[in-house]
Amino acid sequence: MSLHEEANLTAPPPARRKLGLALLVIAAAQLMIVLDGTIVTVALPSIQNALRMAESDLNWVLTSYALAFGGLTVRPPTGWSDGLALTFDAVAAVLLIIFVLIQRRGTTPMLPPTVLADRGRLGANLVMFLMGGGMLATFYFLTLYMQVIKGYAPMLTGLAYLPFAIGIGIGAGAVGPPMLARTSDRTVTMTGLLLAAVGMAWFSLLTPDQNALTVLLPAQLAAGIGLGLVTVAVTIAGVRGVADQDTGIASGLINTTQQIGGALGLAVLAAIATAAAQIQPTGTPAPDALTQGYTTGILAGGALYLAAVLVAALTLKRRTDQAA
Template sequence: MTKTSEFSGRRLVALVVLCAATMMTVLDETVVNVAIPSIQRDLGFGATELSWIVNGYLVSFGSLLLLAGRVGDLIGRRRVLLVGLALFTAASLACGLAPSAGVLVGARFAQGAGAALASSVALGMIVSLFDDPAPRARAIGIYAFMASAGASAGLFLGGVITDLAGWRWAFFLNVPIGVIMLVIGVRVLTHETGTGLRAGADYPGAVLLVGGVAATILAVVDPSRRAMVIPAVVLLAAFAVRQLRTQRPLLPLAVLRSRAVIGANLVLMLLGGSMLGFQFLITVYFQNVLGYSPAQAGCAILPIAIGIGGLSLFGYPRISRRVGARVLIVPGMLMVALGLFLLVFAPTHGNYAVSVLPSMLLFAIGGGTAIPAIMSTAMSETTPDALGASSGLLNTSQQVGSAIGLAVLSSIAAATTARLGEHGQTATSAAVGGYHVGWGIGAALITVAAAIAAITLRRPRTQVLAEPQLAGSSPGRLNR
């Protein structure tokens, strides 16, 4: 595929494939949430097994992202993406056909593995696909929209599909889309050879990394496995030490030497956790407090997806070309924090247009500018031979942060609700009080993330490298 300055032709089709793969994998994190009661009734899930419908996907997805990204650098990102997309599609079919709880959970693990392979390399492929400023800015905006709006779209589709066709179709829907994307992807995605396995195949490091991330997610999402935090710390510490000493690190040290890359990953971890925690709590608020059906709750959260989509696709590319991506990060995040903070005052008998919609609009505007700017800044600091690793690292940070944020905010909200109930409040009032605390903590975390961004992602005094949308050069130099 020949690179030109035009945002059209085969490159546009390739972008559609990459973004569709990302959208499918993110969407499947949440699409089953509103269908869980139906799945439990049909397959006879026990109370302890039920959480693994979600956790099985999260564990395999989050633990394999960074490894998959690095493997893409070594053997070719196109190959890794197509294998991942094929595995994800086949596992989706297995989920839809699952005759028992065990088969469904096993298929969800396989789905997560396919999602990790496909989504870990997508952003790196987009950055290498578009050389010129304007097309690259638009491409990153589209990718950021798919990555950030997928969770909201999943909640919406999950409710509608479950109401109209049953929970199995939440999985079956992936199959024709996945097959079509595979067929097109084989034809339009650029062939890559990679640097070769000998250039960086740190197999012991891979085992330490996958084990450490998996143990971390398990400790967070499953209360009965809190003790897993100890092996998680040990494994990740051993991985870090090995990366400093081995001659062929799984995560190239050049990636970790960039202040912007480290800052972007920390920020994305806090932002992802707070945003997913918010979306979970607001969906429960809609159904348990305002009395919405699953489909109505899904529709109620659509302004976030629409707002982020509009800004990511049309607003961000234009604004970033004028002021630079970094300038947008802190204001965007503060808008998200303000939107969450306003929800602290949402009443028990609230009106959607008055009590919720303003927060959602702030959330959408802030997220639609901050998220693509964070991704763009991080990828601009990455050498071409480490794009897969950097893309995988960003996805890992967002995934692990989302899992931690969802677990922490939902747990704190539940504990607050229980305490308020013990003090004599009605069930509804106690539940709303718990949501208030969860949203307040989410707002605080995003404020902290904004402070980190202000320190680590600020424009350097001597501009070593402009952001991708401002530069016509290769994103290969590091601003350390």
């Protein structure tokens, strides 16, 4: 056998090389989205001081950013029953209905109905929606804990997030592809969500007086690996089976649902955290009350991950179904 023939036998198939490159691009893109959101989150205390904002209004900074990223408009921070907010809600609902009607009648719709007609693709977007809510809220609460409770400088806060970024890279780039080669998107997604939920439960152990890094570093690594697994599996599930000309639309929809889920989830979880801090017994030191609120919000984010596990179990396809 010639050296040329031996090299051809040992070289990976072209399709597999392209798949590996695609997964690497997905992992890198997700990492950049996470870092982008983290930078905004780390700046929240500085934004609060510069604009003299109440801490209860800070979540609207992230909500505005995430919704603008996702292509929507944000509700004003004056309450869910504010007249102006309700007016905008009504207008948005009418415009959404008109948009759907126009899209259904058009010959070249922006979002072809077939993209979400498949149960697996619909489930992938729902999973990403719920995951986005838990993930953005986690950054929000951890940043406030590190800077408000522990007094970390912005630079140290940013460095403290490195285990999360490393975990994302490990999950999406190193662990996810081999798992996807051996099992289904459904299994990988559920495994990642459960691991991320464990990380959220780990964050709930934070207290004002402890060495926070003993909790932050391992919990972020666990959550990061889990979310990395989810990202790569759900992204593939979200585009599987679509027509070639709709692949870009299906991929963009996955990113959009993550951003919208992050914005809406943060609004809800921030309200839960605020309520948890306010119901602490009279005389509770402020750092303890605030930390209780932050960890309660994080646990509620973990509940979103568990809800996403149920969605994945009911909608994503088993390996035998994927091969069919």
